[in-house]
Amino acid sequence: MPKINGNEIRPGYVLEHNGGLWSAVKVDHVKPGKGGAFAQVEMKNLRNGSKLNERFRSADKVERVRLEQKDQQFLYETDGMLVFMDAETYDQIELPADLLGERRPFLQDGMTIVVEFHDAEALNATLPQKVQCKIVETEPVVKGQTAANSFKPAILDCGVKVMVPPFVGQDEEIIVNTETFEYVERA
Template sequence: MKATQIRKGNIIRVDGTLYKIMNMDHVTPGKGRAHIQTKLRNILEGTQTEKRFRSDEDIEKVVIETKEMQYLYNDGDGYHFMDTTTYDQVSISKETLGDAVQYLIPDSTLNLEWFEGHAIGVELPPVVELKVIETPPGVKDATASAQRKPATMETGLVIQVPSFINEGEVIRINTADASYSERAK
């Protein structure tokens, strides 16, 4: 496929190495040809790099399969998941999962991405619900205020939340940009 057809989240092969597209921009300079500027994460090593593709360049998109799996626990060496149909367990490194580890809650069911028999990542839902475990005290009647304050979630993720959110509350978080969405109902 052409470079203009790639999208965030696609898995591509460049020089024999698998990369996940973390971010991409179509750049049209005043002079010269348009190009695609990408931020890529090496699937196996977890390292990030930037690469520029000509807009007419052919890129190999890799077809991956997904399996529904349940997140069990983290033992320091890896994050353990169980296949919900065969009950097989697999351990995946923090480097492979990337920023997704900040949204993993034990017993949650997610789709894991597989390529040639190896787990290469996790497909996060657009929104997750996490419990606030630490934040400065809320301001009474601050619902109309645009003031934000830092809050630490049960997974260790720190985001900016409205000033009326208190410790112990469960909130919904957008996984695409790690932003506050709303209180959980």
């Protein structure tokens, strides 16, 4: 695995540090008036989710890990485990449902997601950025209310509550951003 200098760390990099795999969440480059510059890195453990703040000087060498990304198709959920299938090899894997966190409700039958592996160990799962959902409950459209840039609450078929423009009605299909939980457009 390639070693990089401490000042080359960027958000999203996966590093091997203290015997664990860490994802760089936030990186601040600090140049104090006295002493050398360093990178203040907020990291998240990919195995247990713990967080760590670490200081890396430019002379420090750290191991950057490249994760293998594979497309996996969602099949079903059983006992808190999500079962996925590799589209090429038809191998099935089980991942804990809490791996997706608060984005779990957006996972739909047959959806293809990207799973990141390190030596055959699944560490991370990413949903598509945009997902199509149906509105099951929202307030009716009121004439003359579209002049202001106002939004109204709506409950989706997956149980998630989002804010939608006033012209969107019940039983309509919409596109939702899975990262920000925001309305994007009508489907």
